[in-house]
Amino acid sequence: MQGGSSGIGYGLKYQARCISDVKADTDHTSFLTGTLSLKEENEVHLLRLSSGGSELICEGLFSHPNEIWDLASCPFDQRIFSTVFSTGESYGAAIWQIPELYGQLSSPQLERVASLDAHVGKINCILWWPSGRCDKLISMDEENLFLWSLDCSKKTAQVLSKESAGMLHYLSGGAWNPHDANDVAVTCESSVQFWDLRTMKKVNSIERPHVRNIDYNTKREHILITAEDESGIHVWDLRKAKVPVQELPGHTHWTWAVRCNPEYDGLILSAGTDSVVNLWLASTSTSDEIRSESLMGLPRQRVNPLLNSYTDYEDSVYGLAWSSREPWIFASLSYDGRVVVESVKPFLPRR
Template identity: 70%
Template sequence: MQGGIVYGGLKYQARCIADVSADTDNTSFLAGTVSLKEENEVHFIRLSPYGTELVCEGLFYHPSEIWDLKSCPFDSRIFSTVFTSGETYGASIWEIPELYGQSNAPQLDELVSLKEHASKLKCILWWPRGRHDKLISIDEGNIFLWSIDSSSKTAKVISQESVGMLHRLSGGSWDPHDQNVVATICESWLQCWDLRTMKKANSIENAHFRDVDYNPKKQHIIVTAEDESGIRIWDLRKPKFPMAELPGHVHWTWAVRYNPEYDDLILTAGTDSAVNLLLASTPGSSDSTPESLADYAALRMDPLLHSYSDYEDSVYGIAWSRREPSIFASLSYDGRVVVESVKPYLEKK
């Protein structure tokens, strides 16, 4: 793959893109639109076998603006959305119809609607390691743990916890190493919760968090995107100070994602119309462990491997491919999907 491959099939503005990790035969992504007046769409996009073009395998109508979209990690035809129509918010789990290739923009099959939320919904989290019958939904004031049965189209709340009036949750990430731990972000706090008790396990304070992601290979290690401080890597066992600080974006850093296989590669997206690829080995990940932050900075030199800047609008959505970890997709607000390969930078690690 030489250069970025562009998919221009989204007719409306868009914020959400997700890797279809359960599609083990293809490199594929889902993208959803946020049109205020038009009927919104979900696009099922696949990279062609030779990696030369992006093909729309399915186009589906969605009833409202899509503000969060996640693909089910164990069934390629199932995904979740958080959506809004005016002042009302909702969340549903959908199934792509089996004969989707034989019909133009067929209706999605709504498997489950998550109707217990009274506050503004922010996101849905699937446990990333595969089949799991639990689901997490987060609104501004609450965390819900659900038991999902897609065959009977039922969802039952197992437990719920409120974060109180002082904080407003904005997102989170489910620990891939521990099904019982989820990290949530709320303004100047990052809080980890034990889902068995719905109690806080630990927290990081005094930073304005925008996004968070767990290191897929190393337990207790997370990366955060912050409005003013850029990118920080933390060890949750030592939450007072970050392990490393990396450059952010010129404007807000909106999203951050660890590579699923090469955990020293980090992808970030921002409202400066750029996507950055960072090399971010944490101390202790190699045989030589730096003695101080100065040693660490000297070892790392410039962590910015490349900045992809061929966008004309803010980039809110980024997604690594789990099937082909050297590939990622990005989605700018104007509906432009770009797929890039980072293979040239793997040799520089």
């Protein structure tokens, strides 16, 4: 395991919490990030890795009216993204379009495509269907889950269905299953809930307190990763979800975010309030595979799953994003507005 960082840095003017890979940009390795300032005019930065991979360039800088608490890039249109924002007193959510840049850094205003204004309480996140083109969105507040139909050409978003999580279930976030468009996982105070979007009903759950973040393994069905405040990271096989397949120690303080690599099975990033990003190689072996190894008399060696720690931060790290275009590259964002892009090529598993 190594420490420190040899990554490429970029500084935002204000504090920030969220960063997103621009998956639809197939020509560049790009990321979107937004700031979180209560008093100043907030900003959205479009960042691109230079062709030589040695510099992080700001291709667009846009003003945003409020604090940005959640940001996600549209997976099928590189100019479209969503934000959840706060005025300090209330929350809102909107879909935005980046103007044509034509090479200028000082860019025109963002265009508001649609407002997701059906929420009453605190909005936590917006989810885009992760694989391929889809005109549907999910948004969540603390009590309700909404399914939307988005029409960017008509600049409209309509609620298709809505359901309450019920009393004593405070929704905090979620992940859309990339293997099943009808399945979404939702984090609550004491569980991870699995919802069927066709009926808008909960169909299963993992009882687990203080789950902070979740992500699906895009390479293997039924594998879900959870990040928990104090008890680290857990790998789950959802076909038998009573106990995790693997437990990783996580961070010395709260484990805040976890991301599965889009291409390399078992490669996981985590970030925490200990100002560290960790790179893990997790096992996704089934119990049958493990049992067959034992029966054949093969030695099972304990291998440290922690491949590397990146420690070049001075504040809590809240934002993580793998690049879809170059899956050995990731971007991280600490609360003080520092963006770092790293390459994990030396640690890639054999394929």
